[in-house]
Every structure is written in C-alpha cells, then in structure tokens.
Amino acid sequence: DVKVTQSSRYLVKRTGEKVFLECVQDMDHENMFWYRQDPGLGLRLIYFSYDVKMKEKGDIPEGYSVSREKKERFSLILESASTNQTSMYLCASKVQGGNQPQHFGDGTRLSIL
Amino acid sequence: AQSVTQLGSHVSVSEGALVLLRCNYSSSVPPYLFWYVQYPNQGLQLLLKYTSAATLVKGINGFEAEFKKSETSFHLTKPSAHMSDAAEYFCAVGRSNDYKLSFGAGTTVTVRA
Numbered sequence: 641d642v643k644v645t646q647s648s649r650y651l652v653k654r655t656g657e658k659v660f661l662e663c664v665q666d667m668d669h670e671n672m673f674w675y676r677q678d679p680g681l682g683l684r685l686i687y688f689s690y691d692v693k694m695k696e697k698g699d700i701p702e703g704y705s706v707s708r709e710k711k712e713r714f715s716l717i718l719e720s721a722s723t724n725q726t727s728m729y730l731c732a733s734k735v736q737g738g739n740q741p742q743h744f745g746d747g748t749r750l751s752i753l
Numbered sequence: 754a755q756s757v758t759q760l761g762s763h764v765s766v767s768e769g770a771l772v773l774l775r776c777n778y779s780s781s782v783p784p785y786l787f788w789y790v791q792y793p794n795q796g797l798q799l800l801l802k803y804t805s806a807a808t809l810v811k812g813i814n815g816f817e818a819e820f821k822k823s824e825t826s827f828h829l830t831k832p833s834a835h836m837s838d839a840a841e842y843f844c845a846v847g848r849s850n851d852y853k854l855s856f857g858a859g860t861t862v863t864v865r866a
Contacts, residue, residue, distance in 0.1 A: 644796070671852050680762075682858040683797075683843070690852050698853070730796055738849040739785045739804040744796035 642667045644745040646731050652751045659718040661748050663731030669743075670736040672714035674698075674706060677728040677747070689714055690736075721752045757846050759857035767865045772816075772831040774860050776844035779825060785847040786827040787854065788818055792840045800842075803827060814838070839864045 647662035665672065673688040675698075685698030687706040695706050703725060707715045714733075718725055728749050732742040760775040778784055785804050789797040801812025808820045814837075818829045827844060841861045845854040 649794075673853075680858070683856045685853060688852060732797075734852075736852075738847045738851055739802075741787055741799045741802050742797075742845075742854060743799070744789075746796045747794070749794075 642669075642733070642743040644731055644733055644743050646729075646745040646748050648748050649746060650749050650751075652753060653718075653721050654753055655721060655723060657718075657721045657752075659721050659750070659752075661716040661718075661729055661731075661750070663714045663716070663733075663745060664712050665714075665733040665743070666712065667733070667735075667743075668711065669733035670711075671734045671742075672708065673732040673734075673742060674704075674714065674716045675730045675732065676700070677730055683730065686716065723752050726750060726752045757844050757855050757857040759842075759844050759860050761860055762858065763861050763863070765863045765865060766834045768836060769833050772829075772834045772838060772862065774829040774842050774844075774862070776818075776827045776829065776857060777825055778827065778844070778846045780846055780848060782848050782850075785849070786818075786820060787845040787847070788812065788816070788827075788829050789843045789845065790814075790840045791843065791859075797843060800829070834862075834864050836864050836866065838862055 643666045674686045675683045689708040705717045731745045734742045787802045788800040803820045844857040847854045
C-alpha cells in the first residue's frame, strides 16, 4: 500500500512565525501536491510538484512556498504565518499520468494564534 | 477547464437504506473520475475510479458508481447504508494531459439508526 506520511497531525504556531509542513511518500511517485481544506470550501490546491526540484502554483499559492529536493519529500512553507492560514493541510502523491489517483496523508491541522 | 458539482452538501439516510450521492462534471476532453471518502480527522481515501473501461465501477466498502457520458454524471451508490458509512465524500475529475484533479465541494453523509 502507498504510504503518505505528514510529519505532524496537530500543530500550533504564532503569527509571524515561519512554519514548515513536511510530507514523505514511500512509493517513488513523481507527482506531489499540497492542499488546504476549509469547511464549505472543499480542497484547494496550493502548490504541486511534478518532479524533483520542479514546482507549480496551484489555485491559492499566496503566502506559501514549497521545496522538493528529494523525490520522496515535499515541504510546504508558510513564510510568515497569519491567522487566516489556520486550516487542515493535506499532502498527496501519485504516479505520473492523468488516470492515476492521488494518495493522501492523514493531514495536519494547523492553528495560527 | 474542468469542474465538478456535487449536489447536496448534506445527505441523511437510515441504516439499511440506499445511499445516493450525485456528481456532475464538465470537461472538454474525456475525463478520469474518482470518488474519495474522508472520515473525521483523516485524509482522503480512494473509493473507486473510472478510467474509460467499464462504465459501472465497483469500489471498496460496497460502493459503486456509474459513468453516464450523456448526462455528464458519475453518481455514487450503495444499496444498504451502514453506520460506518458516515463520512464526507468527494468527487474529483482529472484529464490525461493534466497532473491535477478538480474536486467537488463534498457531501457529508449522516446515517440514522
């Protein structure tokens, strides 16, 4: 089975802090994704990476950056956390190809105080 | 562009009754379609996928979905609801030339005893 592991299930940070969310997958998947999930808004794509060191903006990239130095790891960075970034963050990975499903981690519930 | 509409943000069913969750999509090319389930405080789990083979797709936990091109629909059904089916369900659409998925807003299912 595919395993996508997010480093923290719950995280509390303060406004202005630099926050790192880590995601690791164990199936050699080319593509990786970061979403945020908010009630009533569904899943919104922040950034994705189609290969190592490659990244593209999703629908809501403002206030975020990403890093993919190794194939198995995709990091989401909140440069200066703000309260409106309090949310559930989900990481996903998939094999190359549009007909391939995404596999999700369990999510990180991030609170910015 | 592609989009997904899930009709009904909340569905309540009695235990043992039919579960029907509606999903309509728009896509300029033949789509790949997915249903995911999310239990509280967890990530998304793949229920089933349509990738241009059989139009009736069987998934895990007794769920199935039928692809109807003429109606641009991919509704999810389960003949007999179980208490453990209480969760949020997401429909998603992808394309062969795209890394990304477009997700619907989700439907929360409540099962009454």
